[in-house]
Amino acid sequence: MIIEPRTRGFICLTAHPDGCATNVKEQIDHITSKGTFEGPKKVLVLGASTGFGLASRITAAFGTGAATLGVFFEKPPKEGKTSSPGWYNSAAFENEAHAAGLYAKSINGDAFSKEIKEKTLNTIKEDLGQVDLVVYSLAAPMRVHPETGVRHKSVLKPIGGVYENKTVDFHTGVVSDIKIEPCGEGDIENTVAVMGGEDWELWIDALMEADLLAPGAQTVAYSYIGPALTEPIYRKGTIGRAKDHLEATAGKLMQKMESLNGKAYVSVNKALVTQASSAIPVIPLYISLLFKIMKEKGIHEGCIEQMQRLFYDRMYNPDGLALDEAGRIRVDDWEMREDVQSQIAELWEQAETETLAEIGDLQGYKDEFFKLFGFHFDAVDYTADTNEMVAVPGLV
Numbered sequence: 001m002i003i004e005p006r007t008r009g010f011i012c013l014t015a016h017p018d019g020c021a022t023n024v025k026e027q028i029d030h031i032t033s034k035g036t037f038e039g040p041k042k043v044l045v046l047g048a049s050t051g052f053g054l055a056s057r058i059t060a061a062f063g064t065g066a067a068t069l070g071v072f073f074e075k076p077p078k079e080g081k082t083s084s085p086g087w088y089n090s091a092a093f094e095n096e097a098h099a100a101g102l103y104a105k106s107i108n109g110d111a112f113s114k115e116i117k118e119k120t121l122n123t124i125k126e127d128l129g130q131v132d133l134v135v136y137s138l139a140a141p142m143r144v145h146p147e148t149g150v151r152h153k154s155v156l157k158p159i160g161g162v163y164e165n166k167t168v169d170f171h172t173g174v175v176s177d178i179k180i181e182p183c184g185e186g187d188i189e190n191t192v193a194v195m196g197g198e199d200w201e202l203w204i205d206a207l208m209e210a211d212l213l214a215p216g217a218q219t220v221a222y223s224y225i226g227p228a229l230t231e232p233i234y235r236k237g238t239i240g241r242a243k244d245h246l247e248a249t250a251g252k253l254m255q256k257m258e259s260l261n262g263k264a265y266v267s268v269n270k271a272l273v274t275q276a277s278s279a280i281p282v283i284p285l286y287i288s289l290l291f292k293i294m295k296e297k298g299i300h301e302g303c304i305e306q307m308q309r310l311f312y313d314r315m316y317n318p319d320g321l322a323l324d325e326a327g328r329i330r331v332d333d334w335e336m337r338e339d340v341q342s343q344i345a346e347l348w349e350q351a352e353t354e355t356l357a358e359i360g361d362l363q364g365y366k367d368e369f370f371k372l373f374g375f376h377f378d379a380v381d382y383t384a385d386t387n388e389m390v391a392v393p394g395l396v
């Protein structure tokens with residue numbers, strides 16, 4: 001079929017298999033251009049199909065030849081209907097990994113469930129024996145709690161007061177004022193239940209109980225801080241409470257993993273266009289200004305550049321790992337640079353529908369967004385007939 005982007009609100013309903021494969025190939029090329037690093041050999045990636053999780057998987061596989069087991073929740077294709085992009089990404093990744101002689105298998109299902117945990121544990125037992133790195137990169141709108149059966153929904157809301165600021169509809173370029181009502185009762189708890197550290201801890205507990213973590217194993221989860229500008233909606237909002245919980249969980253896991261000489265970290269990453277972040281008001285406007293400035297300064301990064309620095313320069317740096325005062329890894333260091341942030345604060349005041357195309361990188365935002373779904377790649381012929389029925393070869 002001929003596959004074109006079809007958008008509804010902040011999401012794109014279609015994905016292009018060849019474009020997703022191109023995206024994966026470009027990320028692999030970035031890693032191989034950096035040479036190899038001495039790193040993990042057997043890696044479990046939770047949330048492996050898009051964003052930071054996919055980039056982590058690619059970095060481990062192609063940077064240090066790691067065997068990777070990926071877990072994700074994606075829609076497979078049907079005749080005449082494309083899959084979600086993470087499915088095509090994973091198919092492309094596995095094809096490339098297998099061609100390079102690397103072990104790569106995937107599990108598609110709800111990582112919050114007992115059933116998927118059990119399936120994952122069994123696969124590790126049978127195929128890998130143990131893993132020496134667990135990447136926790138889930139970003140989900142909801143979680144059914146495995147014990148209580150309660151369906152928790154995460155919300156992106158300020159706490160305690162109305163938040164007023166501006167945002168952009170990146171499809172139209174229209175900048176408008178928005179007013180977001182504060183969260184209601186239960187919103188904080190629910191958001192923490194979905195995006196906090198409880199499920200990460202359940203995974204590590206289950207792996208340790210089954211003796212599937214190798215001596216010296218590490219685990220890392222991803223967080224975000226961002227500038228004062230976005231604090232009410234992000235770091236001091238409901239999602240920020242979940243990130244506080246996630247970060248506290250790292251400390252807890254660090255202690256639990258001491259018995260095997262293991263380590264648990266949170267890495268604070270840069271703001272990027274991903275499916276998750278496109279849905280947060282204010283953030284797209286912030287990112288379009290951030291991209292413009294970071295590109296001008298020659299320090300722009302995408303997911304793969306971030307994960308390359310995280311693995312090569314931080315977690316597996318033979319000279320040691322630098323942490324901030326709260327014990328976190330910081331690869332948002334360039335985003336948070338004083339010169340970058342002061343310029344954004346200035347541009348923020350000027351950002352209007354009329355000025356944004358000039359002062360911000362709206363086109364860059366849009367391109368990145370469509371690339372998430374396999375569109376806007378020069379090398380792909382979007383008028384050509386393509387097969388939507390792509391299989392993930394290593395699906396367990």
Ligand code: NAI
Pocket residue numbers: 046047048049050051052053071072073074086109110111112137138139140141222223224268269270271272273274275276277
């Ligand atoms: P993403 O939306 O690109 O990836 C989410 C992954 O989780 C996908 O592989 C998806 O299939 C999987 N997933 C979702 N629900 C699942 C479920 N129930 N079971 C199994 N898999 C499931 O998200 P992104 O942006 O890469 O986020 C990953 C982490 O990085 C999150 O913790 C996010 O808060 C954090 N982060 C994101 C930043 C951004 O700007 N996008 C910045 C800094 C941190």
Ligand code: NA
Pocket residue numbers: 047048049050051052053054137138139
């Ligand atoms: Na991810």
